[in-house]
């Protein structure tokens with residue numbers, strides 16, 4: 001984006017300069033015939049020197065711009081004929097050249113980049129196995145669960161570059177006809193901390209985001225404790241719920257400029273037609289998705305929380321009250 005803007009400016013400046021130069025030229029040519037030859041020669045020479053100087057400046061600016069663009073986007077892409085891709089889609093269509101293998105007959109089959117952004121116990125494991133059951137989708141798992149890959153923004157970008165160049169080796173790696181490549185990213189895995197740089201990267205490389213959250217944060221919390229029938233501390237419960245709510249809200253706000261779709265686990269398990277919308281969003285052919293993953297348990301919350309009455313009283317009448325009653329209607 002930055003490079004493009006710089007180039008526009010440089011182009012404009014060049015035009016402006018040559019426009020003025022042209023005027024000067026016509027002025028000097030229109031000079032009365034009686035003026036001494038020497039004076040005309042001086043004007044001509046000065047005009048020429050000026051022209052050469054201005055042109056070299058413009059070239060330098062253009063040169064440095066294309067150079068900075070090369071430095072920024074390190075991943076080489078296959079040059080394929082994009083004339084059939086609608087203009088609004090061009091930035092999302094990629095032709096990666098993996099280092100380890102050739103995409104063979106799919107060299108010029110477009111690949112879309114995506115990231116599933118979620119938080120723990122939101123059903124993203126189940127959702128990802130569904131996506132990976134599609135022959136053209138490759139979602140490479142929670143790649144940022146390893147700390148060193150997210151220790152700073154350069155490691156984060158290096159890791160994402162590998163995924164999007166189809167060089168990431170995981171069980172989800174597909175054949176050469178991958179049409180959508182991505183991974184799963186939890187909000188607390190360096191995403192919130194680096195959101196500005198990540199948004200820039202996503203927008204520059206045309207990465208689409210699938211937000212997957214859970215409406216019922218109380219259920220999520222009960223599941224995160226990963227204990228049979230946990231006892232929730234009602235003193236800290238309100239604060240925790242508010243924090244989880246804020247965290248999600250902020251993430252959505254910070255990443256809203258990226259092309260995205262927002263899903264809720266509760267809606268997905270009730271309505272499979274939403275999966276078709278996801279495939280449309282990724283621009284892959286719609287087909288049936290399957291998963292052997294067990295769904296997060298759906299039994300009533302009152303059976304899942306040890307001190308249910310206490311929790312009920314703490315949340316009854318607050319803005320989180322709906323979490324107590326909204327159960328699955330399946």
Ligand SMILES: *[C@@H]1O[C@H](CO)[C@@H](O)[C@H](O)[C@H]1NC(C)=O
Pocket residue numbers: 081082083084
């Ligand atoms: C790209 O494809 C279009 C339509 O298939 C064709 O008209 C055009 O000549 C192609 N361009 C190049 C550079 O091959």
Ligand SMILES: *[C@@H]1O[C@H](CO)[C@@H](O)[C@H](O)[C@H]1NC(C)=O
Pocket residue numbers: 148149151152154155
């Ligand atoms: C980023 O982190 C990686 C891995 O932890 C490390 O090797 C590298 O030196 C760090 N780079 C910067 C600029 O801090």
Ligand SMILES: *[C@@H]1O[C@H](CO)[C@@H](O)[C@H](O)[C@H]1NC(C)=O
Pocket residue numbers: 100169170
């Ligand atoms: C990819 O990883 C698997 C194990 O996870 C390994 O067996 C295989 O050799 C790896 N492939 C390459 C090309 O590195």
Ligand SMILES: *[C@@H]1O[C@H](CO)[C@@H](O)[C@H](O)[C@H]1NC(C)=O
Pocket residue numbers: 099100166167168169170173
């Ligand atoms: C490709 O090669 C790199 C190193 O050259 C390796 O780390 C990566 O796992 C390989 N990817 C696949 C899909 O085999």
Ligand SMILES: *[C@@H]1O[C@H](CO)[C@@H](O)[C@H](O)[C@H]1NC(C)=O
Pocket residue numbers: 109135136175177178179284285
């Ligand atoms: C999906 O994969 C199949 C099998 O590899 C391939 O024939 C097809 O062209 C791919 N579709 C897209 C849209 O890439």
Ligand SMILES: *[C@@H]1O[C@H](CO)[C@@H](O)[C@H](O)[C@H]1NC(C)=O
Pocket residue numbers: 233234235236
């Ligand atoms: C609940 O959390 C508060 C603050 O951390 C703590 O003071 C209190 O002892 C906890 N209550 C129980 C029952 O664990």
Ligand SMILES: *[C@@H]1O[C@H](CO)[C@@H](O)[C@H](O)[C@H]1NC(C)=O
Pocket residue numbers: 271273274277
């Ligand atoms: C399922 O979702 C789609 C849109 O995502 C909607 O049009 C449809 O009415 C929903 N069906 C049910 C049974 O809720």
Ligand SMILES: *[C@@H]1O[C@H](CO)[C@@H](O)[C@H](O)[C@H]1NC(C)=O
Pocket residue numbers: 312313316317
């Ligand atoms: C919840 O609060 C309302 C008043 O705000 C009260 O009428 C109702 O009895 C409470 N529910 C339970 C189960 O205590």
